[in-house]
Amino acid sequence: MKKILIYAHYYFPDVASTGQILKELAEGMLDEFKVTVICVVPSYSGVIEKEYKQQNYYVENINGVKLLRVRVPEFKKNDKISRIKNILSYFIRAILITFMIGPQDFVFSISQPPILGGLLGVLGKWIKRAKFIYNIQDFNPEQTIAVEYSKNRLVLKIMMVLDKFSCKHSNLVITVGRDLVQRMDIRFKNRNTPKTIMINNWIDEKNIYPLSSENEKIVTFRKEFGLENKFVIMYSGNIGLYYDLENLIKVLKSFRKGYTHSGIWEEGPKTADGRDVVFAFIGAGSVLDNLVSYVKKHQFENIIFIPYQDKENLIYSLNAGDVHWCINAKGIKGVSVPSKAYGIMAVAKPILGVLEKGTEIRCLIEDTCCGICCDPGEYEKVKENIRWFIKNASTDKIEKMGENGRNYLVNNLSKDEAIRKYKEAILKS
Template sequence: MADKNNAQVKIKKQEKPNTLHKKKLLIYAHYYVPDTASTGQILRELAEGMLDTFDITVICVVPSYLGTIEDKYKTQKYYEENINGVKVLRIRVPEFSKTNKMSRIKNILGYFFGAMAATFKVGKQDYVFSISQPPILGGLIGVWGKWMKRAKYIYNIQDFNPEQVLAVGYSKNKIVTGLMMWFDKFSCKRSDLVITVGRDLVETLNGRFRGATPPKSALINNWIDEKEIYPLEADNEKVVAFKKKYELEDKFVIMYSGNIGLYYDLENLLKVIEKFPTDTKAADGREVIFAFVGAGSVLDKLILYKEKHHMDNVVFIPYQAKEDLIYSLNAGDVHWCVNAKGIKGVSCPSKYYGLAACGKPVLGVLETGSEVRCLIEETNGGLCCEPGEYDEVENNIRWFIEHAGSVEVEQMGHRGHEDLIKNLTREESVKKYAEEILGC
């Protein structure tokens, strides 16, 4: 027994030096696994990927992305967990409904003020990292953490606000949007480093400070884990099962996968799809079908339009579990990657990385100079046109239909995949994050 205790002491002494040299990094994540929010997934992979460099703590809400909270998270104010080596401090927040704005606001404010208080529970930190979610408050909580911990602050901007709000006409109140801009510029100015996810977002950041010195910034692309999402053969058992379940067998599938929400102009794109009759055949003889996989605020409108106009070549498929995403993405022959007009420099559609990872050609409706359009055009990985150019959208759909099964279409997907493996892997992006944080 004494020998066993001595052995444990020796192990602890050997482990201690390995943790002493690590800098401490605090991440404000809002959502974190097991929540399915895309930013929560990115932050999980980022945190776990940097554990060799940093001792990492995440402050986030209890699992509640869909609005409901399990009973086990309703009895305490804070919950401490360890997920794959990452220390997680969860804050209890009120439940909410996505259709009730007031409940949503209460939930977000619960996170904001809860995170401020939770900051005092995590000890000394060398770096504080926050993202631009929730809008404006995500940046401000990072400034708070910097001041309270006397740490370097890294602000990761996934979406610019109020620019996004203005782009889709969600609010035209100049007082509200003016205050939003002031606060988010304040967060940028107080940061030691701003990391954006696209070259057009870098331009937006610099444009905010035209005539003054912009904050230090870096561009690091988002990613998808290329070891989890990759090309599969058409006869893969689970791909075949997915197609059979949703009646996609022997069809030429033009797929949209992701959030069916405000920022994608999907209602007008459905009107373009209406120009392709139900009996439209691709060049290789397969019937053409348009599949929408996901959910969001405009889904019901799309379903009503489809039913009213008898568009039997359009199907709607629920969100797929993360472990099944590889099969649904591989079931598409061509994939949409779209944004509404005005989103350039404001947001970057990260769904592109999944499409490239599974080696699929892309039907892009994206503004010239936007990050993902640049990636598609640089690799010749698909066809692109401007948002609102509906005649060109129709022409590009028709081109893919007329070239279905061709080597040309197949090579588009291959080129996008090769570029991702060479330049846009999870490992490469996480490495850049660690280097930029240490160097700020």
Template structure:
């Protein structure tokens, strides 16, 4: 019988920019989202070849497009040039290669019922989604993980008013042309409404990001994987205050290093930074210039090892620079909660991550820029390191995550919202 089968799955195209095996947090989230929605949709991903670190393996340099299938998800990868994260020009070339490659790749994936894109790369992610909607005559869902140009303005990456105003107009256009906007924080709902001054606000919904609570969970201190991680990176017999994630512009880490410097006399604590990013070299230089003995830099961990690194930390940073409230939600919070660890939060009042920390009492938190209070919180944790307070905080965070922030809960919401478009 010709025609569409009665029970044939709807086809969903996802523009992902980064996708596994890249370690970008959005790539990991989209991997779990795509695989979790396979029961409902036939899913195709358009993304770049693995290149989050700036390097591209030789196997991905031989042609422009690469077709793969990963765990039932079709993946169409676009070759992009290598780039240096500290060089704006090379980053722009890399991003534009993805943008124009994605426009062409859209013609290669056949009919689609739904198109889904995220707000990365900034502005271009939304425009690619509109392109997909037009070419495929499909419903378009725009997932805003980060608001731009608001994020760009907050960290001073650009102060060119013409550029910023143009960015805002383009991203508002993407919001207007979408059939549904999905944001990842309660504070981000207010930002969306503010963009449109409460008038003709696009159809929208709030869905938390998540982590797979079955993959990341609490482990005892003497677990062999945790012990091996500590031994490998010289963290044994230390109270570990850990930052795990992107070492980028949006976290005020350079100034926080000046607070960490004040604890250089303490040999019982170590500040571990796990990850890579555009300011890593600056942080390493600061450590070397001030001869900080209790600061350690550790490379990104494979996903299979993430459970050990997160459990190795006694306390975890969750920070954002001033101005990020309502613009972005640090996804690292979910990993901290999943591992059952307390939080050292540097977040604005009313920010989604801070609301969760305050509601669950899973850590101490202060405002970005309040370096005196950051120092006091570090001292407080050091004074409590032998107490049950830290354990209780971690347990409270884990309990909240299991109840409210699991992968299954959020993915079911995504399915419902996409189907209802």
């Protein structure tokens, strides 16, 4: 049986989407590979539990996958210095522990942490004399440039040189969107572009599926967070830099329920069947505090913030929404794919998309008629689309959209089919 080493950065039980996908990929490849994963101790929130503060390395086994966890410093998501220290610690310790494990046939690394994920794969390839598969979930520095996280031209140029170096030294690059495949050609100006294919991300459609609104746990979830008898427009996922959420939340002033600063009560919109409209944000991230402050300042009573939900509760939280946002900031085309769309499709809910034309998920939404989209920055169009969903909340149009998404997902984007493609591509690399 072939051996494969995966550099995962985050891995279960961390809630990072890439960590969840890599867990399912690693376990799904056990029939073809002996799998070893190098990752950090659980710390996606920035906090590390006491049980992982005693040693520099921990060896675990989860469902047949051998895990080598490296200890890293705690960090704050809005503190660049602490995040850099955390990432560099993972990079250095991951290299050191690579020398401690036996021969490998393949090394598999994702584009997280930015730039260093690719370099880990190259170094792992050289250390283990193995083939290197580079899984690009997000292109950097392009993503950094798009959201203006850094404007230092020298730093960005170095980042580009290093990540192109990682691509050139890979045996295969696997991206997660058609527009990301095109990005490789743009990077290399259609000259000597490394071998690149696309395999979609996924959600486990057998574990995430539509449930009745009367399901006991959905009723409990709605009751706990004040969503009973409401029409819920939900955002679920990372509340970070790449989604333009700080501007989009300003759009919601047009749908506000609450007292104005002059003491006038604004009722907010209702559906035709009398339900109040509520906007629910589930998750955490670097801009969450800014959103919370904005909501408090403007005294919204129909915007609710809900903590990350454990994976076993994801099916209930997703089903608790009536419509789901799927968002990327302007400039993210060909750079990143919001995989949360697969979870929305899995529970047969319609998508309120704010995505650039030609991006992977917008193409999916438009091809399958499972939602309505507009471009990032088209804030008046966002309002118009929200009004459409409110107006049609009591019709079967919304239900049909959800069914379209679920049916397409099951028939074309299943977890088993995606993992089969990964195994086949790796073995042929």
